[in-house]
Structure formats: structure tokens, C-alpha cells
Amino acid sequence: DTAVSQTPKYLVTQMGNDKSIKCEQNLGHDTMYWYKQDSKKFLKIMFSYNNKELIINETVPNRFSPKSPDKAHLNLHINSLELGDSAVYFCASSNPGTEIYGYTFGSGTRLTVV
Amino acid sequence: GEDVEQSLFLSVREGDSSVINCTYTDSSSTYLYWYKQEPGAGLQLLTYIFSNMDMKQDQRLTVLLNKKDKHLSLRIADTQTGDSAIYFCAEMRYSSASKIIFGSGTRLSIRP
DSSP, X not given: OOSEEEEOSEEEEOTTOOEEEEEEEOSOOXXXXXXXXXXXXXXXXXXXXXXXXXXXXXXXXXXXXXXXXXXXXXXXXXXXXXXXXXXXXXXXXXXXXXXXXXXXXXXXXXXXXX | OOSEEEOSEEEEETTSOEEEEEEEOOTTOOEXXXXXXXXXXXXXXXXXXXXXXXXXXXXXXXXXXXXXXXXXXXXXXXXXXXXXXXXXXXXXXXXXXXXXXXXXXXXXXXXO
């Protein structure tokens, strides 16, 4: 299937733990993004990578560290998890020039910190 | 949302038209979008409109853009139960790089 896929779909973990969320796209896109959706459904961009290089960092705490091993993958590692990190995290991708037609989103990872 | 505003809730009767409204503040916005999020699901791009257009129609969906008032609307004709979802208005912004900024979302519920 042609898509943006995220794993895991659900993640429940204790405060203070370190966890990673993975994202892969097989659309051949150059740019990938992480968005956070809070409990009120507000969506906010966190990071953007273009061809493995960080291009947007929206003042996210440095406990969050994205990593892009290649342009098809953008992983999100979170250290010392806090209750406020509980949210749904969405990965997305696009291509320069065609991003004007919108981003393609994954189905989300619901992170619950207890 | 960040300067893209929508009302939070809309309830319509099945078969009626739904109109979801959005206002944005960036007058230079050139690309605007409507995304749909069904319960427990990801974000699905419904449609987009460019600032050189006033209207775009796609089957049951009609998008109207009023650039003077910075107002965007999404009309869903003959609303069905499957249209129950959260609808997000969004705009493309350019600073150092492009990014899509979302409104707060409008939860559409359908009553029989």
C-alpha cells in the first residue's frame, strides 16, 4: 500500500521513560513532518525534515529528538516522558513544489503517559 | 489553532446541507485546505483551494473563499451519517520553510 505508516499505533508508558515512534513513507516524498494533537484536538507542527535535514523546529522541548536516517523515515524519540506528552502524534510527508496540494498524513500514534 | 479559527461544534439533520466556516488572519495565504478526521483515525485531505479561486466544487463538497474577509467555508450537500467527523480548516504558511497551520476543528454531528 502506498502510504505514510506509523508504529506503534498505541503506546502506554510510565512517566520518566524514554520511547520512540517510527514513521515511514513509500510515496517518494522528500519532506516529512511530525504534528502533535492534544486532547482538545488542536494540531500543532513540531518538526519538519527535508531530505534528512531539519528545516522546522517549533520550539519543542529538547526531550524530543527527531531522527531521519533516510528521506523515507522520520522517527521521534522522547526522553523523560511527562504526563503532558500524552497526545496523538501524526507523521506526514510532502514533496517540494507539490506540497501546495496538501500533506499526506499517517494514522497517528496515541501516546498515553501514566 | 494558531490564528485559524473555527466554531467547535455543528449539528445538522441527515439529508440537510452542512456549512462549516473558518477565518484566517494571514492575508498572504495562498493555499487553503479542508481535512477530515474520523473518530480514532488520521487526517484525510478532503480538498484544497488556491487564493486565485473563489469557489471549488467536488461532488457533494463546495468550498467558498472570500479573500477580502479572509473567510473560508466548506459546504457538504445531503449530509450523511458517514460525514460525522472533525473538519479542520488549514492554511499553508511560508517562513523559513512551508508548514500547514490547522484551525481548532469543527466537530460535525448528524441527527436523524
